[in-house]
Amino acid sequence: MNEVGKSLPKIDGVGLAMGRPAFTDDLAPREALVVRALRSPHPFARLKSIDTAAAEAMPGVACVLTWKDVPRIAVTRAGQGHPEPSPRDRFILDEYVRHVGDEVAVVAADTAATAAAALDVLAVEYEVLDPVLDFEQADGHASVLHPEPEAHENFPIGFEPQRNIASAYEMHVGDVDKVVAESEVVVRRTYYTQAQQHVALEPMVCATWLDLHGRLNVVTSTQTPWHVRRIMARALDMPVSEIRVNKPRIGGGFGGKQMIHGELLCGLVTRRTGKAAKMVYSRREVFTATNTRHPMRMEITLAAHPDGRLRAIDMQALSDTGAYGEHALTVFMVAGAKTLPLYNKVEAVRFGGKTVYTNHAPGGAYRGYGAIQGNYALESALAELADELDLDPVELRRLNMIAEGETSPIFAIMGEGTEGVAQTIDSCKLPECIDRGMELIGWNDKFPRREAGPDRVRGVGMALAMQGSGIPAIDMAAATLKLNDFGSFNLLIGATDLGTGSDTILAQIAAEALGVATDIIKVYSSDTDRTPFDTGAYASSTTYVSGHAVRKAAEKMKAELIAEGAAMLGCDPQAAVFDGREVRGPGGAISLEDLSTRLLYSRNQKQLCTTGSHLCEKSPPPYMAAFAEVEVDLGTGKVDLIDYVAVVDCGQAINPNLARVQVEGGLVQGIGMALTEDVRYGKRGALLTRDMMTYKIPARQDVPRITVELVDSHEPSGPFGAKSVGEIGIDTPPAVIANAVFNATGVRVRDLPLTPEKVLMALRRTQES
Amino acid sequence: MKITFALNGRETTWEIEPVETLLEALRRHGLTGVKQGCDTASCGVCTVLLDGKPVPSCAVPAARVDGHAVLTVEGVPEKARAVGEALAAEGADQCGYCAPGLVMSLVAMEQEPGPPDEDKIASYLAGNLCRCSGYASQSRAIKKYLGGKP
Numbered sequence: 001m002n003e004v005g006k007s008l009p010k011i012d013g014v015g016l017a018m019g020r021p022a023f024t025d026d027l028a029p030r031e032a033l034v035v036r037a038l039r040s041p042h043p044f045a046r047l048k049s050i051d052t053a054a055a056e057a058m059p060g061v062a063c064v065l066t067w068k069d070v071p072r073i074a075v076t077r078a079g080q081g082h083p084e085p086s087p088r089d090r091f092i093l094d095e096y097v098r099h100v101g102d103e104v105a106v107v108a109a110d111t112a113a114t115a116a117a118a119l120d121v122l123a124v125e126y127e128v129l130d131p132v133l134d135f136e137q138a139d140g141h142a143s144v145l146h147p148e149p150e151a152h153e154n155f156p157i158g159f160e161p162q163r164n165i166a167s168a169y170e171m172h173v174g175d176v177d178k179v180v181a182e183s184e185v186v187v188r189r190t191y192y193t194q195a196q197q198h199v200a201l202e203p204m205v206c207a208t209w210l211d212l213h214g215r216l217n218v219v220t221s222t223q224t225p226w227h228v229r230r231i232m233a234r235a236l237d238m239p240v241s242e243i244r245v246n247k248p249r250i251g252g253g254f255g256g257k258q259m260i261h262g263e264l265l266c267g268l269v270t271r272r273t274g275k276a277a278k279m280v281y282s283r284r285e286v287f288t289a290t291n292t293r294h295p296m297r298m299e300i301t302l303a304a305h306p307d308g309r310l311r312a313i314d315m316q317a318l319s320d321t322g323a324y325g326e327h328a329l330t331v332f333m334v335a336g337a338k339t340l341p342l343y344n345k346v347e348a349v350r351f352g353g354k355t356v357y358t359n360h361a362p363g364g365a366y367r368g369y370g371a372i373q374g375n376y377a378l379e380s381a382l383a384e385l386a387d388e389l390d391l392d393p394v395e396l397r398r399l400n401m402i403a404e405g406e407t408s409p410i411f412a413i414m415g416e417g418t419e420g421v422a423q424t425i426d427s428c429k430l431p432e433c434i435d436r437g438m439e440l441i442g443w444n445d446k447f448p449r450r451e452a453g454p455d456r457v458r459g460v461g462m463a464l465a466m467q468g469s470g471i472p473a474i475d476m477a478a479a480t481l482k483l484n485d486f487g488s489f490n491l492l493i494g495a496t497d498l499g500t501g502s503d504t505i506l507a508q509i510a511a512e513a514l515g516v517a518t519d520i521i522k523v524y525s526s527d528t529d530r531t532p533f534d535t536g537a538y539a540s541s542t543t544y545v546s547g548h549a550v551r552k553a554a555e556k557m558k559a560e561l562i563a564e565g566a567a568m569l570g571c572d573p574q575a576a577v578f579d580g581r582e583v584r585g586p587g588g589a590i591s592l593e594d595l596s597t598r599l600l601y602s603r604n605q606k607q608l609c610t611t612g613s614h615l616c617e618k619s620p621p622p623y624m625a626a627f628a629e630v631e632v633d634l635g636t637g638k639v640d641l642i643d644y645v646a647v648v649d650c651g652q653a654i655n656p657n658l659a660r661v662q663v664e665g666g667l668v669q670g671i672g673m674a675l676t677e678d679v680r681y682g683k684r685g686a687l688l689t690r691d692m693m694t695y696k697i698p699a700r701q702d703v704p705r706i707t708v709e710l711v712d713s714h715e716p717s718g719p720f721g722a723k724s725v726g727e728i729g730i731d732t733p734p735a736v737i738a739n740a741v742f743n744a745t746g747v748r749v750r751d752l753p754l755t756p757e758k759v760l761m762a763l764r765r766t767q768e769s
Numbered sequence: 770m771k772i773t774f775a776l777n778g779r780e781t782t783w784e785i786e787p788v789e790t791l792l793e794a795l796r797r798h799g800l801t802g803v804k805q806g807c808d809t810a811s812c813g814v815c816t817v818l819l820d821g822k823p824v825p826s827c828a829v830p831a832a833r834v835d836g837h838a839v840l841t842v843e844g845v846p847e848k849a850r851a852v853g854e855a856l857a858a859e860g861a862d863q864c865g866y867c868a869p870g871l872v873m874s875l876v877a878m879e880q881e882p883g884p885p886d887e888d889k890i891a892s893y894l895a896g897n898l899c900r901c902s903g904y905a906s907q908s909r910a911i912k913k914y915l916g917g918k919p
Contacts, residue, residue, distance in 0.1 A: 007860065009854070009857035009858055009860075009862075010857050010860065010862050010863075012862075012865065013853050013854075013856055013857030013862030013865060013868075014850055014853035014854055014857060015853075016853070016862060016864075016865025016866075016868050016869075017842075017849050017850070017852055017853025017856060017862065017865060017868040017869060017871075017872055018802065018842065018846055018849040018850060018853060018869070019800075019801055019802015019803070019841070019842040019843055019849065019869040020801070020802075021801040022801075022865075023801075023804075023866065025796070025801075025805070026801040111786075112793070113786060113788060198900075199900055200864075200866075200900055201804070201806045201807075201812055201814050201864070201866045201867055201898065201899070201900055202804070202806070202864070202866045203805065203806075249864070249865065250864065251804070251864045251865070251866030252863075252864045252866060252900050252901055254900070280805065282808055283806070283807045283808045283809065284808070498864065499863045499864025499865065499866075499901050500863070501860065501863070655860070657858075657859060657860030657906070658860040660860065660906070661859075661860040661861060661863065661901075661902055661903070661906045664902065664903035664904075664905045664906060665863065665900075665901045665902050665903040666903070667903055668903035668904065669900070669903075691807065691808070691809045691811070692807040692809060692811035692812055692898075693809055693811055697898065697900060698904075699895060699896075699898055700891065700894055700895055700897070700898075700899075700904050700907075700908075701891060701895055703903065703904050703905070706903065706905050708905075
């Protein structure tokens with residue numbers, strides 16, 4: 001291969017470093033009205049009245065809108081396919097506010113200062129309601145978050161709003177209770193994971209205006225332009241055809257920009273006033289009024305033979321979706337669907353539970369998407385089982401893990417919101433990942449612990465992980481390749497690069513399939529008017545799904561180039577070849593430059609333009625073995641991460657540098673979740689962690705030595721052998737670090753994050769007992 | 770109110786709002802290399818040099834720069850290109866939102882006498898957060914950038 005497998009520089013990197021206009025706020029119309037939302041100070045309240053007169057009378061205020069001004073159409077802001085597997089339980093503005101930070105009213109003004117002043121004079125009378133703040137008390141709580149008759153599920157997802165249940169799910173294979181009862185070794189544990197914020201450095205931002213045709217143009221920092229367009233059309237009660245959505249460069253997403261944020265309010269203002277409008281979230285709004293990872297309680301039962309062979313796994317979960325059910329069901333299902341198939345040799349497996357509403361900021365998509373919650377619980381429980389059996393935890397995995405040529409019934413049973421798709425695993429290099437990871441961390445020398453000085457001890461831990469590559473039978477992508485005069489190509493893709501480098505690797509795939517150099521492929525992406533469709537950048541889908549669409553378009557283009565070249569040369573196309581520079585026949589050759597220019601200007605004139613589209617039929621998991629060494633201060637409980645090793649099977653890396661950085665970046669977000677990141681609320685439901693001083697993401701000096709290696713692998717169903725790599729990096733740190741802390745200290749913390757306080761309290765409890 | 774200051778080496782007079790931050794004033798005047806990130810001087814994406822010292826422009830009142838010199842990424846295109854190329858060579862550029870701020874911290878560091886050692890790099894870049902890369906690739910790129918300079 002010539003272009004695939006090369007670490008080419010990302011095509012947009014230099015321009016971004018130079019600060020050229022590229023992001024939404026850089027491109028928003030200069031005259032745009034500033035849109036600001038008044039946000040609820042209460043976790044749960046009814047708006048008894050809103051007096052807007054003083055604000056409306058202020059010079060420079062273009063409009064003030066409340067729930068009385070918006071269409072009463074229930075939507076979900078999840079940003080998923082159609083129809084969404086999340087409940088439609090939201091309106092652009094509503095009579096009820098359901099979390100601190102929820103939108104009460106919206107103001108548009110000519111300057112930020114005027115908008116802020118207008119917010120100050122809005123007089124709101126709240127009827128404060130008793131909030132639901134403990135997700136373990138939500139089911140059956142006297143307060144019901146969503147009694148409104150318009151809220152509904154699009155298809156059965158277990159939606160029971162009267163019980164505060166957003167979704168519910170159950171599945172089983174075999175008789176788990178019977179196998180557990182018969183088993184000699186049973187481990188039952190409960191783990192808790194916390195809410196985590198994405199903290200993309202670019203806040204949510206969008207701008208809207210009407211073009212000369214009166215169509216609503218939207219430029220927005222989103223991962224899902226087509227879903228934004230469809231959901232805006234529904235919420236604003238206007239045709240999809242009257243909206244254009246364009247995603248420019250975006251400053252990180254991580255799932256947080258799969259959801260719809262300011263687009264509905266901004267679009268509403270532009271529709272009402274006819275003027276351009278923009279809405280830039282403050283960081284405080286990002287924390288209070290966007291989404292978090294769903295916190296979960298995971299109850300795990302493992303049943304095994306004394307030699308370590310697993311007999312049954314039972315995973316029962318409770319998930320907190322906060323005020324709105326965005327991704328309630330699907331994140332929940334992924335907690336099982338993208339962890340349990342790792343151990344496919346069990347006699348019985350069961351997964352189930354429910355996702356409940358509380359008066360917290362809504363849950364939503366976040367890199368890992370349930371898999372990190374499930375991974376923490378399952379891989380911690382396996383370590384606890386290994387300890388009980390006095391087995392090396394690595395050996396326990398080797399004994400039970402999935403292998404090439406095998407399958408799991410879970411693939412067919414569990415999809416995302418619906419049934420899944422059966423698949424056989426054609427690439428799984430877990431044995432190689434484990435061997436190399438053990439070598440890099442020095443497992444055999446370091447397991448389980450060693451002294452590291454007075455009151456300090458070091459330990460190692462490990463975990464395996466899997467993810468998916470797109471949502472099978474749902475995720476669809478398309479790409480168009482257009483030939484230009486003088487021999488360059490435009491690659492038009494719906495795929496949405498959120499900083500990952502997908503524009504670059506998709507150009508590499510096109511170049512590889514065509515046989516040309518990547519730099520003659522000029523990429524334009526993510527525009528609902530000007531590029532073909534793509535479901536969006538989520539579920540680790542872009543390389544695997546959009547990559548195939550690009551490959552198909554390029555293969556068609558190559559065939560057309562050969563046909564047209566042969567016609568120019570007067571030879572049989574069967575006898576002609578295209579080598580990336582020229583079409584050659586038996587009697588001569590014509591260069592790509594000449595061929596393309598003649599096709600547009602002088603001979604046999606036509607536009608060569610090919611489109612490929614792809615629906616993924618399976619979702620081959622990438623795999624990872626991860627190892628870490630930690631040092632624990634026994635006096636303070638502080639956990640210092642010394643070394644993190646991750647060895648990944650992502651199939652053929654299209655661009656090894658970019659694939660590796662995906663894993664490195666994912667690991668560091670996972671490390672943040674394991675150690676410091678924690679969305680916390682006060683007793684009365686106010687968010688305490690509402691800026692980057694109170695919510696701690698890893699900084700440069702917090703990051704240990706990280707070693708990421710990609711093993712040789714080839715996924716037969718992937719474009720040039722590729723699988724996904726965007727999410728898997730985040731999955732392992734909570735379990736790996738918790739396992740390392742246990743091996744170092746004998747203390748098991750089953751409640752993330754592993755703060756010094758929790759570790760110290762656990763150490764004290766152990767000492768006392 | 771009016772302020773007069775040296776912006777990227779050129780004397781500039783702007784009409785500003787008394788409550789405006791330097792970040793807001795710069796962006797309002799089309800300097801898109803300066804980004805809004807955290808609003809609390811925590812993340813470094815709005816870093817500019819004020820009289821040669823790196824500052825978070827979200828925490829500097831625009832009025833404060835009257836009579837002073839402000840350097841943004843737009844004023845150091847060659848450096849920004851070189852750092853951008855170094856980042857891209859390692860795949861470290863990712864979303865690129867933090868890159869201009871990182872460039873400005875590097876520019877400030879390079880004005881210090883003596884070759885940069887690990888400690889100096891760590892202290893100058895400590896305030897430049899990145900949520901995409903996990904830092905390792907950035908460190909590789911920065912080492913190569915500093916090592917490859919004449």
